[in-house]
Amino acid sequence: MAPRVGIVLFPGTNCEYDALHAIEQLGGTAELVWHGATSASAFDALILPGGFAHGDYLRPGAIARFSPVMDAVATFASEGGPVVGICNGFQVLTEAGLLPGALQKNRGLRFVCATTTVRVERDDTALTAGVPVGTELAIPINHFEGNYTCDAATLAELRDEGRIVLRYVDNPNGSVDDIAGVCNAGRNVVGLMPHPERASDPLLGSEDGVLLLQALLCTADSSTTVG
Amino acid sequence: MADTRQFSVQVEVLLRDGIADPQGATIERALPALGLGGVTAVRAGKSFRFDLAATDESDALAQASVVADRLLANPVIEESQVTVRPAGSAA
Numbered sequence: 001m002a003p004r005v006g007i008v009l010f011p012g013t014n015c016e017y018d019a020l021h022a023i024e025q026l027g028g029t030a031e032l033v034w035h036g037a038t039s040a041s042a043f044d045a046l047i048l049p050g051g052f053a054h055g056d057y058l059r060p061g062a063i064a065r066f067s068p069v070m071d072a073v074a075t076f077a078s079e080g081g082p083v084v085g086i087c088n089g090f091q092v093l094t095e096a097g098l099l100p101g102a103l104q105k106n107r108g109l110r111f112v113c114a115t116t117t118v119r120v121e122r123d124d125t126a127l128t129a130g131v132p133v134g135t136e137l138a139i140p141i142n143h144f145e146g147n148y149t150c151d152a153a154t155l156a157e158l159r160d161e162g163r164i165v166l167r168y169v170d171n172p173n174g175s176v177d178d179i180a181g182v183c184n185a186g187r188n189v190v191g192l193m194p195h196p197e198r199a200s201d202p203l204l205g206s207e208d209g210v211l212l213l214q215a216l217l218c219t220a221d222s223s224t225t226v227g
Numbered sequence: 228m229a230d231t232r233q234f235s236v237q238v239e240v241l242l243r244d245g246i247a248d249p250q251g252a253t254i255e256r257a258l259p260a261l262g263l264g265g266v267t268a269v270r271a272g273k274s275f276r277f278d279l280a281a282t283d284e285s286d287a288l289a290q291a292s293v294v295a296d297r298l299l300a301n302p303v304i305e306e307s308q309v310t311v312r313p314a315g316s317a318a
Contacts, residue, residue, distance in 0.1 A: 059301055066298075095301065102303040104242075109249045149246060149304055174247070 003220035006033040006043035008073065008089070010053035010064050015086065015197065019049040022197040026210065028217045035067035045082040045126070045220035046073060048089025050142070050195060060088055060103065060145050061095035070096050082126035082219045083189045087143055090181070090191030099184055099191045100158065101150035103143075107174025111144040115206065117169040118180045118194055125165050125183045126219045127190040127212050137208035139194035141172060146193040148175035148182070158182055166192055188219075231280040233314035234287035240300045240307045241272035275299055278314055287311045 005023045007016050009032045016032055023030040033040065035053075040046055054063035064070070070092075077083045077098055085093040093099040106112060120128050120135040150158070155176060158164050166181035173193075181192030196209030242248045250271035258266045277294075281287035288311045300307040 058299070062298065062301065094303070100303075102301050104246065104304055105249055107247065107249060109253055147247075151303070 002027055002029045003044040003217050004028070004042065005030045005217070005220060006040055006046045007031065008033050008035065008046060008048045008069055010035040010051070010067060010092075012053050012055050013049055013051035013088070015050035015088075015195065018195070018197045019047050019086070022200040022209070022213055023047070023217070025200065026213055026217055028220070033069060035064070035069045037069045038072055040069070040072040040076040040081070043076070043081070044223060045084070045216055046076055047216075048073070048083070048085040048092050049197070050087030050089060053088055053092055056088070056145075059091075059095070061091035061093075064092045065095040074098060077184070077186075077189045080186060080188050080223060082216060082223060084127050084216055085189075085191040086195055086197065087141075087146070087193055090193055091145065093189065093191045098189050099182055100154045101148055101182065103145045103193070104147045104149050105145050106143070106147050106172075110173075112146070112172050113140070113142045114172065115140045115199075116172050116180070116194060118166045119169055120165075121167055122162055122165050122183070122187075124162075125187045125190050127181070127183075127192070127216050128165055129215045129219050131211050131215055135211070136169060137199070137211065138206045139196055139199045139209050140206075141194050142198075143173070143193055146173045146175070148179040148193075150176065161185065163187075165190055166194070188223075231282055233278055234281050234284065234291075234311050235314045235316075236275075236277050236279060236287065236291040236294075237310045238275040238291065238295045238299050238307055239272060239310075240275070240295070240305050241270055242304055243306050246304045272305075273299075284311055284313070
């Protein structure tokens with residue numbers, strides 16, 4: 001059976017249909033999950049898509065963290081379920097403490113909307129399983145607060161444990177150590193600023209995001225079999 | 228239930244030392260246009276005001292600190308300063 005992917009929808013999320021379309025195009029089943037939901041156990045994977053959850057008021061992700069669905073996301077993640085936060089979803093996951101660090105305003109205070117090249121650094125996470133390390137992908141970014149920041153101890157931990165999942169080839173926003181994506185210790189929760197769903201069709205100018213979304217669907221599939 | 232009183236709270240949130248503050252730096256670079264080239268160490272932050280009911284000042288401070296630490300500031304990049312005073316008293 002096709003893996004079922006829940007796409008978490010907060011008030012202000014705006015990339016949910018892009019993610020839904022990309023997942024269905026790749027053979028997955030996708031369903032929107034309202035932020036008031038209290039369970040995510042029906043799904044094989046969760047995506048927190050981009051946008052401006054709760055208007056990005058206070059800080060991106062700061063209010064979304066208190067949405068009821070975040071307890072369900074945390075439970076799902078603690079049971080090993082694959083969770084991917086894209087852009088605003090990444091910000092939500094850091095605010096919720098499911099991923100380390102924070103995303104602050106871009107260097108130079110510039111909103112950046114451009115296609116970036118990111119390098120896959122790990123082939124053993126929910127989003128990059130089986131994607132060869134060193135693969136370079138053309139994937140767009142679209143953010144003001146994408147400048148990944150963490151303290152020196154956290155950065156050392158991320159490096160030592162191989163939890164830096166993606167790096168920018170040409171750092172667009174000032175992120176420490178060129179970080180475009182990180183994962184948790186269990187490697188099942190991944191956050192990234194680039195939008196793989198916007199690079200999932202030749203019409204969009206790049207299909208490189210397909211590799212990542214396919215890896216997520218494979219992870220979702222195998223976690224179903226195991227679980 | 229213990230009697231409570233109203234307290235006025237002010238929370239100031241600033242980026243931690245060592246975290247780049249591009250907003251503050253940009254404001255600082257604009258100041259010479261006002262003829263004020265001597266202004267340095269500009270930091271941009273946020274200020275919040277609210278009232279809360281508490282049994283005494285230390286209870287008010289404890290409650291306000293929860294609000295500051297768990298919501299208003301992200302401790303990864305920001306620090307907060309909480310000031311509490313009885314409602315109606317001079318700031």
